[in-house]
Amino acid sequence: QKEVEQNSGPLSVPEGAIASLNCTYSDRGSQSFFWYRQYSGKSPELIMSIYSNGDKEDGRFTAQLNKASQYVSLLIRDSQPSDSATYLCAVSEAGGSYIPTFGRGTSLIVHP
């Protein structure tokens, strides 16, 4: 069974700091990796996707992928209180039916 593991948190960081969110996955055939942000009572919002090893930057967000270690992370620079949310990691394999497996999410709290 494919598994995606995330620390449930909460991860608490001060405003302006770097928040580091981590995710590990069990299926070595995984090829596509996503980070979603979900505010309480709202739907998940896609914020980053990454497909190859290394870093991918988009504004204050950086996704890091290490397929050898089966590890993907999300860094949020200059964290703001508005970043407080649950961050979901999702992983899918190439050539399949493109159904991602979601982790249970990490709760991030950015305090002023």
Add this chain to the structure above:
Amino acid sequence: NAGVMQNPRHLVRRRGQEARLRCSPMKGHSHVYWYRQLPEEGLKFMVYLQKENIIDESGMPKERFSAEFPKEGPSILRIQQVVRGDSAAYFCASSRSDSAFEQYFGPGTRLTVT
């Protein structure tokens, strides 16, 4: 609004009634996925559909639940004879056929069974 649309946003049903949840995918998207999320739990995949086809329903309960995505109109998730355990948020997501990896979610339907 070019995003994924779901209605109703909130639905209250008594035990034994039927619930119908609708989802219109984002413009240009032909793949629809339904997920269920219980409080304090993760997203659970239910079913994956393309127009007029169910591609994968491995996450859907065998009884009382069904889904369709007709040639015309929205995708519908139907729950017959609802029970209290069906109370949850139901999310629909859609993706493009040439970039099927990236899914975009609708606002969800909050189903409450009384």
